[in-house]
Amino acid sequence: MNTFLKSAFAAIVLMSAGAASADDSLLRRVDEIRAPGSDFAFTVDLSAGGSSQTLSVSVKDKTKSLVRYVAPAKVEGRSILFLGPNMWIYVPGTRRALRISPRQRVLGGVSSADVARTVYSEDYRVAGSEPSGDGHALRLEPRVKGAAYARIDLTIDERGAPLKAEYFTRGDRKIKTMSFGGYEPVLGETRPTRFVVTDHVEGGETTMIYSEFREIETPEAWYQPGNLGRF
Amino acid sequence: MPFGFRALASAWILGSACFAGSATAAWAEELSVATTGWVGARVKSALVEESTRLVPSPEDSGYRDNYVGAEAALGIDARTGKLRFVSQLRLSADDENDGGAHVDEAYAESLFGDRVFAFAGRRILVWGQSLGLNPSDVFGDQTRVDDVFPRSEARARVEGADMAGADVVFDGGGTLTLLFAPGFDRRDDGREEDLALARLSGFAFGGYLDYAVSAIGGDRPGGGLSLNYAVGEASVAYFDGTFRQGREKRTISGGVARDGSLDIHLRKTGGITPFATVGMGHTFTNGLSANLEYTRDAGGYSEDEMDDIDSTLDEVTPANSPRLMRGLGGVNVLLNHHTLRRNYGFARVAHDGPFGGNTAVELTTLLGLDDGSGVAGLGFDRPFRDRFNLGLRFDRAFGEENTEFRLRPETASVSIYTSVKF
Incomplete structure (x- = not known):
């Protein structure tokens, strides 16, 4: 009996591990579709409520991102640095890099984390999954301290391409929904290029258009808070 | 504050020489020049008391x-290869004063290898996370x-400081x-010092x-020492502090001399003087x-030192003689x-x-905990199209008469400003 229980327990553990591994593979596949590698750059055009911004984003080693504000003139020269879940902002008028939280907003309901973090698997793990149509519904929970959201409900299709993400705070309050669209061939993969963020707290929609993807190696020295004023 | 010719000349000569010398060596590199700037105007209406003890005739x-004032600024960021020249020239004028020209920045910077940035000239250099009083902004x-x-x-x-220095960048964010x-003449009474500084920054945890x-x-x-710590996904805790010998504020003892002069001196503080902000x-x-x-x-x-200043103010007010006027001027300084x-x-x-909406709103209060006086401000800033903005700001000093933020006669103001950036 004792041997039977041990075997059953071992089987359950192995099955759970296998399921977790499959779910993690799914999440990595989502990331592969969103991000064309570990070192790349792209341009983001944001628009919300009659306002618009153009950002230039550089990503290094998947987890380091540098967001530079290109337009309009009022915000030109600003930049945000992402090192893992840690963030700093540089505003030319302050002449200093300030640490900010991932929840800090960029425009409308879009936070800086929404723009700069192009992968989920570095910050989140799959805490649950179930079939949804031809694809899956994944429940993501933070794997690191300081991740921008307490929970993400992510819907993906059979290929692993993200369709919709719902973001929740610690109190299980849904604060925004991001819809992924505009799928087109980009650097060897069909990737989303149009993201619509619906803000459930203050209302309104913000659209992000990603373009000009390119694989590029950027210098390590760029990714330092003290260097933000040099861009 | 209009620039001093000597400081301006030294900043430009140092910065330009550095840039020109290096640029000659790298002449083959393509030169890129980015210009930024703004033109703006502002109107301010203030509630000014008829007199205070410190300022009997505002x-x-x-x-x-x-x-009514106007301001224009031009910023230049020129780069060629690993060389960079940065400058910001600002012109200002108002309805009562002649215009002033300010060279806020004019420095050259060169990258040696891929880790050492050396720079020289006039530069606005700011450190620290604190928003109210920032001790790290040396x-x-x-x-x-x-x-x-x-x-x-x-x-x-504001005008930066004339300096030369280098940043050495390490792997891992240091x-x-x-x-x-x-x-360096930051001090309000015009004293200057040769300031040297070594600063190591990096990450932990x-x-x-x-x-x-x-x-x-x-x-x-x-x-x-500066520390910033991310708390969860929405909070940041921070500390900025300096621990330097002595103090900048001077004290009075002995009252007003026959000629109206004050016995103003730096009181010994027994060594290190902490100046620190902790915030969230x-x-x-x-x-x-x-x-x-x-x-x-x-x-x-301290309370005793403020009492000394208060006693001196009692002694020199009403300032109805040249001697007392001189004494009052000393207290003002x-x-x-x-x-x-x-x-x-x-x-x-x-x-x-x-x-x-897209109107930014900011409400601030600086409160003196020693005497309960302070200043509160409410600001609105709204962008129009891509380049214009319009701002409105209210400020109000509060506290009992002759407390810190009520010593000076301006007790409230409303300001409107507009600017166009290019």
Whole structure:
């Protein structure tokens, strides 16, 4: 009996591990579709409520991102640095890099984390999954301290391409929904290029258009808070 | 403040020579020049008391009920290869004063290898996370910052310090900064010092903590420490402090001499004088951000020292003779600091566009905990199209008569400003 229980327990553990591994593979596949590698750059055009911004984003080693504000003139020269879940902002008028939280907003309901973090698997793990149509519904929970959201409900299709993400705070309050669209061939993969963020707290929609993807190696020295004023 | 010719010339010569010399060596590299700038105007209407003990005749002392001013600035960022030249020239004028020209920045910087940035010239260099009183801003002088403008713009509308130095960048986010600022004149009474500084910044605990430790030379040698720690996904805790010998504020003893002069001196403080701010910032789910800070400035005036100043003010007011006028002038110079006391609280609540709009709102309060006086400000800033913005700001000093923030006669003001950026 004792041997039977041990075997059953071992089987359950192995099955759970296998399921977790499959779910993690799914999440990595989502990331592969969103991000064309570990070192790349792209341009983001944001628009919300009659306002618009153009950002230039550089990503290094998947987890380091540098967001530079290109337009309009009022915000030109600003930049945000992402090192893992840690963030700093540089505003030319302050002449200093300030640490900010991932929840800090960029425009409308879009936070800086929404723009700069192009992968989920570095910050989140799959805490649950179930079939949804031809694809899956994944429940993501933070794997690191300081991740921008307490929970993400992510819907993906059979290929692993993200369709919709719902973001929740610690109190299980849904604060925004991001819809992924505009799928087109980009650097060897069909990737989303149009993201619509619906803000459930203050209302309104913000659209992000990603373009000009390119694989590029950027210098390590760029990714330092003290260097933000040099861009 | 209009520039001094010697300082201006030295900054330009140093910066330009550095750039020109290096540019010659790298002539084959393509030159790119980016220009930025703004043209703006502002109107201010203030509530000025008829007189206070410190300022018996506000009009004669330059206080005005109404003010109309204009400002224009041109920034240049020229790069060729690993060389860079940065400058910001600012012109300002108002309805009563002739225009002034200010070279806020003019420095050259060169990258040696891929880790060493060396620079020389005039530069606005700011450190620290604190928003109210920032001890880490060792090159800053808050009395020169025009608080009418939004916090995100005001610090860059002042003249920088002439300096030479280098940043050495390490793998893993560390940076060592070495610099020397000869003739640095931040102090409000015109004293100058040769300021040298070494600063090491980096990360710990997987990046959740960033730190900077400084060794500061000059008239008041000592050290500095800054710590920023990410708390969860929405909060940041921070500390900025300097621990330098002596103090900047001077005290009075012995009253007014026969000729009206005051016995003003630097009182010995027994060594290191801490000046530190501890604070916390939080961003709410609706985008509202809030900061709360406490500052302890051991170099501020104690209760006894304020009593001495108060007694002297009693002695020289009403200032109805040249001798007493001179004494009152001495007290005014003595108190020409952004803050005077030892304990302060600061609170800020801001939103970039509440209720789905795009008008940024900022409410701030600096409260003197030693005497209960303070100043509160409410600002609105709205962009129009891509380049224009219109701002409205209200400021109000509060507290009992003759407390710190009520010593001067301007008790409230409303300002409107507009600018176009290019």
